[in-house]
Amino acid sequence: xxxxxxxxxxVFFQGYKNLRENPNSANILEEKPAIFSLLPDLTGKKxxxxxxxxxxxxxxxxxxxxxxVVGIDVSSxxxxxxxxxxxxxxxxxxxxCMENIFSINEKFDVVVSSLAIHYxxxxxxxxxxxxxxxNDYGIFVFSQEHPLxxxxxxxxxxxxxxxxxxxxxxxxxxxxNGERTVSWLVDGIxxxxxxxxxxxxxxxxxxxxIKKMLEPVPTKEIIARDPSFAKxxxxxxxxxxxxxxxxxxxxxxxATAPTIITQRTIL
Amino acid sequence: xxxxxxxxxxVFFQGYKNLRENPNSANILEEKPAIFSLLPDLTGKKxxxxxxxxxxxxxxxxxxxxxxVVGIDVSSxxxxxxxxxxxxxxxxxxxxCMENIFSINEKFDVVVSSLAIHYxxxxxxxxxxxxxxxNDYGIFVFSQEHPLxxxxxxxxxxxxxxxxxxxxxxxxxxxxNGERTVSWLVDGIxxxxxxxxxxxxxxxxxxxxIKKMLEPVPTKEIIARDPSFAKxxxxxxxxxxxxxxxxxxxxxxxATAPTIITQRTIL
Numbered sequence: 073x074x075x076x077x078x079x080x081x082x083v084f085f086q087g088y089k090n091l092r093e094n095p096n097s098a099n100i101l102e103e104k105p106a107i108f109s110l111l112p113d114l115t116g117k118k119x120x121x122x123x124x125x126x127x128x129x130x131x132x133x134x135x136x137x138x139x140x141v142v143g144i145d146v147s148s149x150x151x152x153x154x155x156x157x158x159x160x161x162x163x164x165x166x167x168x169c170m171e172n173i174f175s176i177n178e179k180f181d182v183v184v185s186s187l188a189i190h191y192x193x194x195x196x197x198x199x200x201x202x203x204x205x206x207n208d209y210g211i212f213v214f215s216q217e218h219p220l221x222x223x224x225x226x227x228x229x230x231x232x233x234x235x236x237x238x239x240x241x242x243x244x245x246x247x248x249n250g251e252r253t254v255s256w257l258v259d260g261i262x263x264x265x266x267x268x269x270x271x272x273x274x275x276x277x278x279x280x281x282i283k284k285m286l287e288p289v290p291t292k293e294i295i296a297r298d299p300s301f302a303k304x305x306x307x308x309x310x311x312x313x314x315x316x317x318x319x320x321x322x323x324x325x326x327a328t329a330p331t332i333i334t335q336r337t338i339l
Numbered sequence: 340x341x342x343x344x345x346x347x348x349x350v351f352f353q354g355y356k357n358l359r360e361n362p363n364s365a366n367i368l369e370e371k372p373a374i375f376s377l378l379p380d381l382t383g384k385k386x387x388x389x390x391x392x393x394x395x396x397x398x399x400x401x402x403x404x405x406x407x408v409v410g411i412d413v414s415s416x417x418x419x420x421x422x423x424x425x426x427x428x429x430x431x432x433x434x435x436c437m438e439n440i441f442s443i444n445e446k447f448d449v450v451v452s453s454l455a456i457h458y459x460x461x462x463x464x465x466x467x468x469x470x471x472x473x474n475d476y477g478i479f480v481f482s483q484e485h486p487l488x489x490x491x492x493x494x495x496x497x498x499x500x501x502x503x504x505x506x507x508x509x510x511x512x513x514x515x516n517g518e519r520t521v522s523w524l525v526d527g528i529x530x531x532x533x534x535x536x537x538x539x540x541x542x543x544x545x546x547x548x549i550k551k552m553l554e555p556v557p558t559k560e561i562i563a564r565d566p567s568f569a570k571x572x573x574x575x576x577x578x579x580x581x582x583x584x585x586x587x588x589x590x591x592x593x594a595t596a597p598t599i600i601t602q603r604t605i606l
Contacts, residue, residue, distance in 0.1 A: 220487075220513065231498070231509070242498070242507040246487065247556045247572045268535050269552040282549045285536040289514045305514045 075169040076191055076262050079125075079147035087257035092126065096298065098290075099187070103310045106288035107186055107215045110314040114138040117181040120205060122170050122214075123188025127154030127163070133184070134160045142178070144168040174201045181207055185214040187310075190222055190263045193251070195271065199278040206317040212280065215312040218287060220246065222265035227254045230303060241307040271313070280315035287311055342436040343458055343529050346392075346414035354524035359393065363565065365557075366454070370577045373555035374453055374482045377581040381405040384448040387472060389437050389481075390455025394421030394430070400451070401427045409445070411435040441468045448474055452481040454577075457489055457530045460518070462538065466545040473584040479547065482579040485554060487513065489532035494521045497570060508574040538580070547582035554578055 078084050091097060115137035121130050124143030133141045140162050145151050146169035154165045168175065170185075170192055183202050192198050202212050223246040230238045249270055252263045266274075272282060287308040290301040345351050358364060382404035388397050391410030400408045407429050412418050413436035421432045435442065437452075437459055450469050459465050469479050490513040497505045516537055519530045533541075539549060554575040557568040 220510065224507075231507075240491075240498075240509040240511045243487065243510040244507045244573045247554065247575050267554055269554045272539075272549060272552045276550065282539060283543065285539045287514065287534055287536045306511045308514050 075146055075171045077146045077169075078191075078258065078261055079145075080149050081258055084258045084261075085147075085149055091257075098301070098304065098309045101294055101301075102288040102290060102304070102308075103187060103215050103312070106286045106310065106312045107184070107213060108132075110213045110284055110286065110312060111136075111184070112182060112211050114182065118142075118179070119182045119184060120144070120176075120180040122173065122183065122185035122202075123191075124154060124165065125150045125186075125188075127151075127158035127165060129184065129186055130154070130163050130165070131158035131160065134163050138162070138182075140164070142166065142176075142180075144170070144173065144176075146170070170198060173198075173205060176205060178205070179207050179210075180205055181210055183210070183212045187215055187217070189214055190216045190265075193264055195264070195266055196274045196278065199274055199280065203278045203280060203317055208317065208319040210317040211283075212275075212315045212317070213313070215310050217263065218308045218311045219266060219268055219271070220307045221309060222252060222263055225252060227252070238303050238306070241303075243307075268311075271311075275313070275315050279318045279320075281318055282313065283316050284314040285311070286313075342413055342438045344413045344436075345458075345525065345528055346412075347416050348525055351525045351528075352414075352416055358524075365568070365571065365576045368561055368568075369555040369557060369571070369575075370454060370482050370579070373553045373577065373579045374451070374480060375399075377480045377551055377553065377579060378403075378451070379449060379478050381449065385409075385446070387411070387443070387447040387450045389440065389450065389452035389469075390458075391421060391432065392417045392453075392455075394418075394425035394432060396451065396453055397421065397430050397432070398425035398427065401430050405429070405449075407431070409433065409443075409447075411437070411440065411443075413437070437465060440465075440472065443472060445472070446474050446477075447472055448477055450477070450479045450481075454482055454484070456481055457483045457532075460531055462531070462533055463541045463545065466541055466547065470545045470547060470584055475584065475586040477584040478550075479542075479582045479584070480580070482577050484530070485575045485578045486533060486535055486538070487574045488576060489519060489530055492519060494519075505570050505573070508570075510574075535578075538578075542580070542582050546585045546587075548585055549580065550583050551581040552578070553580075 114133055116139050118140045119133045119138045121143040124130050124145050127143050130141045130143040143154060143165045148167050151165045151167055183206060224244045229242055231240050231242050232238055247267060249266050252265050254261050254263055288310055289304050289308055295301045381400055383406050385407045386400045386405045388410040391397050391412050394410050397408045397410040410421060410432045415434050418432045418434055450473060491511045496509055498507050498509050499505055514534060516533050519532050521528050521530055555577055556571050556575055562568045
């Protein structure tokens with residue numbers, strides 16, 4: 073399957089730019105604090121950002137003390153902005169799509185991906201490749217559209233009263249994984265729905281340990297300021313997961329001879 | 340908070356009995372195969388069943404080779420049936436509610452719980468107690484009502500067309516954890532809604548590693564036989580999780596001196 077590059081579409085690109093620059097978006101108010109709360113200390117670490125877009129996060133990772141930051145994206149337009157606005161001596165942007173990260177010949181301590189993974193068809197293959205790019209105990213933190221958002225085949229939507237107030241979220245097709253063609257800024261965008269269990273099991277099968285899961289919702293203050301955020305309590309917008317690459321030696325050892333392992337025996 | 344004992348209510352008890360004896364229930368066709376698929380080999384193992392009810396599962400665990408099976412339940416009526424219909428030399432039934440399992444002075448290899456945990460107010464306390472009852476690498480397998488089922492404060496329900504056909508599930512309140520008072524066989528049953536992330540994080544915080552998550556759905560054959568099962572593809576009925584108790588020695592060791600561990604060094 074060909075990687076999707078909607079980001080180089082001019083209409084999408086402009087719409088996306090406006091959205092990203094809105095300081096009151098769910099992106100800024102919900103997703104960003106959640107994903108940053110799950111990052112480990114980046115001091116002296118090598119960080120890879122999958123689907124880095126404009127590179128705002130790469131810039132922040134560098135400021136947080138990372139030794140080296142590599143940002144990859146399928147869109148050369150996005151990377152042009154990243155290089156212009158978020159460059160740095162220790163930041164490298166590369167025009168590689170997430171489907172091709174197996175070509176990266178380097179190991180990282182932390183891999184991050186913000187709101188890009190729901191565009192990827194083969195999640196199992198992706199996380200297996202991420203695992204290979206990480207050092208032992210390496211951390212993978214990613215956010216994606218919430219599985220309840222991606223579920224409906226006719227696009228996520230809300231049931232409204234005659235007065236326009238929301239009564240509930242119209243949930244369908246949650247248990248059916250696969251492609252969803254939706255309209256978002258432009259028509260015909262391909263996203264991929266996966267259930268919670270599919271996501272969790274794929275990470276475990278790729279030799280990750282789940283460390284934390286977040287489904288961020290707006291604070292009371294945000295809802296008081298903008299009541300349209302209240303609906304996110306019915307159905308969150310984002311899912312954020314922190315996973316740790318298992319140390320293969322420990323795993324192998326513990327599986328074969330668990331009883332002889334004690335602190336004393338080894339030291 | 341007082342433990343809830345709806346099971347000794349006569350109306351509930353009869354209704355529940357009829358439901359359990361229906362071979363075409365979602366319970367039998369979806370939940371049971373899922374929870375059994377996650378059990379480890381029980382040969383020679385000590386098994387604890389939380390909320391064992393009639394003891395059908397305890398009887399099966401014994402037949403699967405378990406050395407000893409302890410079933411606990413809040414309902415003495417249920418346990419009377421368990422003792423009459425599902426007794427065995429190596430099966431012990433005890434009238435203990437799940438809130439009080441800290442009083443059990445014994446360790447187990449496997450703890451199982453089928454469709455009982457959504458009645459428990461304090462999930463974190465429960466899983467912390469389960470962790471203490473398990474041996475190193477002990478396995479905890481449980482099923483509960485799906486978080487999308489427990490979410491709506493007005494009770495789980497479906498949106499129907501004029502002809503009675505289902506269009507979607509009316510999802511509300513998913514992000515709001517807490518008590519839900521619902522009518523199921525009788526009025527005023529207390530259940531507790533928890534998001535996926537709350538459940539997963541509580542297990543991790545209690546020193547478990549997530550091994551597998553299932554959201555079972557009906558097979559094509561089941562739907563062909565009874566089309567009313569098709570709605571479960573929009574919104575599953577059950578969540579089933581397998582978690583492993585971490586070995587404290589390994590954890591401590593790996594956190595302090597990961598680099599010197601190799602298969603060769605130790606053997």
